[in-house]
Amino acid sequence: MATTIKVNGVDRAVDVDDDTPLLWVLRDVLGMTGTKFGCGVALCGACTVHVDGIATRSCITPVDSIGASEITTIEAIGATAAGASIQKAWLDREVVQCGYCQSGQIMSASALIASNPHPTDADIDEAMSGNICRCGTYVRIREAIKQVAQSNGQGG
Structure with a gap:
């Protein structure tokens, strides 16, 4: 149809x-x-x-x-303020390893930052809990999200 x-x-x-x-x-x-x-x-x-x-x-x-x-989609997320900030932090913190999950990770993280510019650790855990990374880059993902939150004026 x-x-x-x-x-x-x-x-x-x-x-x-x-x-x-x-x-x-x-x-x-x-x-x-x-x-x-x-x-x-x-x-x-x-x-x-x-x-x-x-x-x-x-x-x-x-x-x-x-x-x-x-x-x-990931193809356009960099045109949003939250998406551009997350993508920059991803590069700064060298989050990507194999890269397969990263578009989904970036999309979840940018939605979090757009709706909550100053997430706590619990907020990050909740927003990112459904995203699996086989390479285990969870520490760098959290660091990247916190970097963006801190650049927004405060962080969790």
Whole structure:
């Protein structure tokens, strides 16, 4: 079924079944491969995108549930203040190891910073708890988020 979704500020017409997961629309139909497939059941966080600024697992989000919502992917997160800050901190703290989970990690972290510029450790734990990193870069992820929080004037 033909539908229009707004991705990274651009209306995109897609012709897919209503129950097609957003992940596959982004990757297979629109060719936006920055969002990764991990587990397919919303447990690992690799597929995280923003839907109206909220970190959302795209692997279980049917495209017909999007409606007029704005989807932001890793390809455009650097255009937001929170996303640019997180990406810079990721580089400063050398967070990335293999990199596979990092788009989802960055999307979750930037949603956290956008909604809570001064997260506590508990806030960070809660926001990042659904993101798995097989390489174990959790300490550097936390440091990067704290760097952004401190640059926002205070930190947790």
